[in-house]
Amino acid sequence: NAGVTQTPKFRILKIGQSMTLQCTQDMNHNYMYWYRQDPGMGLKLIYYSVGAGITDKGEVPNGYNVSRSTTEDFPLRLELAAPSQTSVYFCASSYSFASTLANYGYTFGSGTRLTVV
């Protein structure tokens, strides 16, 4: 059981380039999320998905796009990379939020460190 897998782990982009951050989960979770974490700060939600074919914006969606064609995969697309997108990106997944189990929560990937120069 791999949990949430993110690739690549590191990437350097030039301004204006595009790339896709990959995220895959094998827990059959219906909810998936993309967060970014700037140095010394907490995480901010970029986009989320409540199931295949359904996505919605989070707090900081500008400059990003997502798709959810399968339950397992939730790629994050950066078009026209900018220095302000230099950050660490985390993908997460969860079952329905309405869990009453005491030992249940969100599972995060190990992150993608992106630098835009």
Place this chain on the structure above:
Amino acid sequence: DAKTTQPNSMESNEEEPVHLPCNHSTISGTDYIHWYRQLPSQGPEYVIHGLTSNVNNRMASLAIAEDRKSSTLILHRATLRDAAVYYCILRATIPNAGGTSYGKLTFGQGTILTVHP
């Protein structure tokens, strides 16, 4: 969104209990209290969550005040591996356009826990 307030940092000695406080005076009735921790260069790791009653799991205990305006994460015997940033988060229920909802985690800056040998 309801906010949480945590001390910037705390210190503990190995093998001793640690009580990490969190204030959330604007919590709403449907907000779950979540705790996550983040080790350097890793994604956040779920620790525990609760709604009204105190909760225990293999990692920690969560004590929730009767008025729910504060909570305390309790690590019963700190180890060096418990050194991390601990985030107290209120999970809000956010409706989306499709008629369903998702649980939104809003991360603050957390508490840096240092554990001394």
